[in-house]
Amino acid sequence: MKIIIKNCLIVVLLIALSVSAFHVRLNSFENSDKRSIDEFVYYNMAKQMVKDIADYNTIPYGKELTERGRPLPQYFFEPLFKHPPVFTLMAMLSMKAFGVKLVSAGYVSLFLSALMIPMIYLLGFLVYDKRTGLLAALFLWMDPVSIMTSQKVWMDTSIAFFTLLAALFFVLGLKKNDWFFILSAAASGLAANTKYTGILITFTIFLFAITYRRDLFKNSKFNFSLVLPFLLLLPWLLWNFNVYGLESVTDNAEIAGLIKRLAKAAKLIIPIGLLCAATFLLYKKIKRDISNSDEVEIATDRSEETQIKINSKLQQASFVLVFFIFCFLFRGYVINSLRFDFIPFTTWQGGILSNEPAVFYFGRLIEYFLVYILAFVSLLVFQPNEKQISAFIRISAVVILLFFIMWGNFQCRYILSSIAFLILLAANSVYKIFDLVAKIKHFSIRIVLLSAVSTFITYSILKVIYLNLALSYTNDMCYF
Numbered sequence: 001m002k003i004i005i006k007n008c009l010i011v012v013l014l015i016a017l018s019v020s021a022f023h024v025r026l027n028s029f030e031n032s033d034k035r036s037i038d039e040f041v042y043y044n045m046a047k048q049m050v051k052d053i054a055d056y057n058t059i060p061y062g063k064e065l066t067e068r069g070r071p072l073p074q075y076f077f078e079p080l081f082k083h084p085p086v087f088t089l090m091a092m093l094s095m096k097a098f099g100v101k102l103v104s105a106g107y108v109s110l111f112l113s114a115l116m117i118p119m120i121y122l123l124g125f126l127v128y129d130k131r132t133g134l135l136a137a138l139f140l141w142m143d144p145v146s147i148m149t150s151q152k153v154w155m156d157t158s159i160a161f162f163t164l165l166a167a168l169f170f171v172l173g174l175k176k177n178d179w180f181f182i183l184s185a186a187a188s189g190l191a192a193n194t195k196y197t198g199i200l201i202t203f204t205i206f207l208f209a210i211t212y213r214r215d216l217f218k219n220s221k222f223n224f225s226l227v228l229p230f231l232l233l234l235p236w237l238l239w240n241f242n243v244y245g246l247e248s249v250t251d252n253a254e255i256a257g258l259i260k261r262l263a264k265a266a267k268l269i270i271p272i273g274l275l276c277a278a279t280f281l282l283y284k285k286i287k288r289d290i291s292n293s294d295e296v297e298i299a300t301d302r303s304e305e306t307q308i309k310i311n312s313k314l315q316q317a318s319f320v321l322v323f324f325i326f327c328f329l330f331r332g333y334v335i336n337s338l339r340f341d342f343i344p345f346t347t348w349q350g351g352i353l354s355n356e357p358a359v360f361y362f363g364r365l366i367e368y369f370l371v372y373i374l375a376f377v378s379l380l381v382f383q384p385n386e387k388q389i390s391a392f393i394r395i396s397a398v399v400i401l402l403f404f405i406m407w408g409n410f411q412c413r414y415i416l417s418s419i420a421f422l423i424l425l426a427a428n429s430v431y432k433i434f435d436l437v438a439k440i441k442h443f444s445i446r447i448v449l450l451s452a453v454s455t456f457i458t459y460s461i462l463k464v465i466y467l468n469l470a471l472s473y474t475n476d477m478c479y480f
Contacts, residue, residue, distance in 0.1 A: 002154050004344075010121075010130065010134065010200075010214065013134070013137075014117060014118040014121055014137060015118075017117050017120060017137055018112070018114040018115065018117045018141070019137065020141075021113065021114045021117060021141055022110055022111065022114040022475075024114075024473065025110050025113065025114075025147060025150055026103075026106075026107075026110050028101060028147075028151050028472075028473045028474070028475045029110065029151045029475060030101065030108050031475075032151070032474075032475040032476070034348070034475075034476060035102075035153075036152065036154075036348075036478040037065075038152075038153070038154060039102070039152055039153035039154065039403050040061065041058055041061060042061065042087065042091055042154070042155070042458075043089055043091070043102050043105045043153055043155050044058065044061040044232055045057070045061075045081060045088045045090035045091075045375055046092040046095055047095065047100055048060065049088060049092040050092055050095050050096060050100055050154030051054065053089075053092070055058040056068055056080060056081055056085050056088065056101030057078065057079055057080055057081055058075075058076045058077075058081055058232060059076070059077055059078075059079070060204050060259070061076070064443075076180050076453075079244075080239065080240060080243050080244070083155065083195050083196075083315060084192070084193040084195065084196070084233070084236045084452060085193070085236065086158065086193040086194040086195060086328075087108065087155035087158045087194045087250070089110045089121045089130070089194075090158065091104070091105040091108050091153070094107045094108050097199050102153065105153045105386045106152075106153050108116055108153075108157075108158065108180045109149070109150045109151070109152060109153065109154060109157040109158065110150055110151070112148060112149030112150075112157050112158055112161040113147075113149075113157050113160075113161070115161065116140060116146075116160065116161055116164055116420065117137050117140055117141055117250055118137065119161075119164050119165065119168055119232050119420075120133070120136045120420050120423065121133040121134060121136065121137040122135075122141050122168055122426065123164070123167060123168045123171060123393075123420070123424065124136040124329050124424050124428075126168075126172065126175060126389075127171060127351060127387075127389050127390055127392070127393055127424070128390070128424070128427075128428050128431075129147065129431075131431055132427045132428045133421070133428040133429070133433055135219065135430060136423050136424050136426075136427040136428075137409070139369070139371060139426060139427055140419070140420060140423050141195050142369075142417060142461070142464050142465065142468060142472065143368075143369060143423065143464075144368040144464065144467055144472045145365070145368060145412045145413070145415075145416060145419055145480075146160075146394075146416065146419055146470055147468060147472040147473070148412075148413075148471075148472050148475070148477065148480060149412075149413045149416050150198060152413075152475075154196050154261070154413060154419075155195055156413040156414065156416045157416065158194045159190075159191050159194050159197070159198045159416070159417055160416040160419065160420065161466075162187045162188070162190045162191035162194065162198060163187075163188075163198060163200070163201045163400075163420075164186035164417075164420045165184075165187040166185070166191065166201045166202075166205075167184075167190040167201060167204075167392070167396060167420075167421070168184075169181070169183040169184035169187055170184040170205055170392075171389060171392070172184075173221075173225075174213075174389060175322070175389075178219055178221045178222065179221060181219070181221045181222045181225040182221055182224065182225055182228065184205070184225055185202070185225035185226070185227075185229050185232075186202050186228065186232070187201075187229035188202045188205075188228075188229040189228060189229040189231075190232070191229075191417075192229050192230075192232065192233055193232060193233060193236060195236060196210075197403070197404075197414075198228075199233075199418075200400055200403060200417070201417075202225075202226060202229045203399060204392075204394075204395055204396045204399045204400075205225075205226070206226055207395055207399065208391065208392045208395050209222070211242075211395075212388045212391055212392075215261050230266055231406070244342065272389045284300075300356075311382070311384035311420070313412055314382045314384070315381065315382045315383075315384065318380060318381045318382040319381060321380065322380045324382065329362075329363075330357050330362060330366060330376075332363070332364060333363035333364070333366045334366055334373065336366075336367050337366050337367050337368075337369075337370045337373075337463070340462075340466065342367070343467065343470055343471050344364060344367045344467075344471070344480065345480075346471065346476075346477035346478075346479065346480040347477065347478070347479050347480075348477065348478045348479070349479070350478070350479060352479060353410045353411065353479055354408065354409050354410060356410045358405050358453055360402075360410045361401060361404065361405060361410065361412065362376060364412055364480075365422070366413075368412075368464070368467065369460065369464045369467075370456070370460035370463060370464070371423075371426045371457070371460045372422060372426060372432070373423070374426040374429035374430060374433075375397070375422040375423070375425040375426040375429070376422075377429065378397045378425040378426070378428070378429045379394060379397060379398060379425065390428075393424050393425060394421075394425065395422050396418070396421045397418045397421035397422050398445045400417050400418035400421075401418050402416060408462055411480075412451065413431070413480075430457060433453055434450070434453060435447040437453060438449050438450070
């Protein structure tokens with residue numbers, strides 16, 4: 001009976017969080033008097049598609065803006081819009097249901113962002129436990145990046161939704177039934193058909209499998225799930241081919257832009273490669289030193305004890321690395337976040353944030369919500385006893401973050417797909433810290449540390465509530 005009551009309370013809480021998220025953000029959307037050009041782009045295309053579903057372009061709106069004297073890139077006058085059509089199709093369906101108006105297009109992002117709250121609970125429950133899932137749902141409910149992005153007629157919330165859905169189905173495939181792998185691939189295909197970068201979750205799943213679960217490649221459904229997202233892109237690619245011919249490949253602005261940006265990212269790939277190589281050499285050196293000094297007589301015991309010592313050394317080294325990273329790279333961002341009255345910089349002027357340093361996303365997320373510190377510590381600290389399925393969450397966060405760091409042109413909406421995974425890491429870290437402190441036998445030390453952790457979490461929540469009221473819910477920004 002107690003379990004039933006607890007589960008009912010969880011359902012009620014998740015419904016309350018989702019409904020309140022939708023209505024509060026809808027109110028912010030309706031009370032905003034400024035819109036980004038992208039919002040009008042998607043709105044106008046969806047309005048055209050209500051009359052003719054094949055009318056997927058920005059030519060009429062481009063001509064309207066040109067007549068006002070606004071310079072525009074060439075893709076505004078192409079017969080097909082540069083991104084795949086899933087987001088605009090959803091906006092079109094919303095307009096057919098609720099009327100041809102801007103708020104109808106806005107319902108898509110608002111509704112999907114609200115649905116992500118129970119979804120992150122389910123993923124947290126499956127990977128960790130109920131308490132982690134609940135705390136993650138609460139953190140996502142108040143996360144500034146999620147709020148600000150969902151209040152726009154932008155495709156980014158849709159990509160994040162389908163990415164999280166693909167991750168959830170993949171974990172269900174691992175734990176319940178392998179048919180969920182197919183559903184995961186379908187969700188990934190929808191993410192890719194919203195924007196090509198939505199395919200990153202499929203790459204993450206492949207990377208996880210080849211690193212931790214090579215046995216999955218013996219499963220035909222899993223193998224098909226790695227191909228299905230690309231098959232689901234074929235209708236869009238064929239549509240492009242029918243309109244542009246071979247130029248759909250040779251002159252594709254998105255593909256050319258991707259190649260150009262990744263070429264520029266080589267300067268980041270080199271130091272990352274060197275860091276990985278240095279980590280591997282450090283691991284080999286620690287293993288060799290411990291093996292040489294170990295005097296354990298029984299071979300099996302020697303091997304096990306040696307590995308424990310290696311793991312301990314690597315964990316200590318990773319803590320030292322994290323300390324220096326926060327002292328030298330993140331220090332300013334942490335100080336800003338600790339200031340209760342600090343409001344991060346936002347703007348309507350494009351290009352201002354494009355030349356920020358590579359740590360921009362890490363620093364900006366810390367400034368928005370202090371608990372991201374715990375997520376980044378979790379990413380950077382070596383965790384030898386981590387469950388395999390937990391590693392999937394970490395890999396997902398890292399892959400998406402690294403891709404958009406290399407992409408450049410920094411905008412926090414781009415990394416929205418990684419937010420849920422980072423929040424899960426942060427929520428799990430909170431309970432891991434509490435559990436570790438609770439095991440301390442010395443009463444005074446235990447109370448002091450528990451009080452410190454509680455104060456940190458309380459302050460983080462109070463600060464983010466203030467920031468949301470002062471910034472997020474105003475919906476008065478485009479680049480942040």
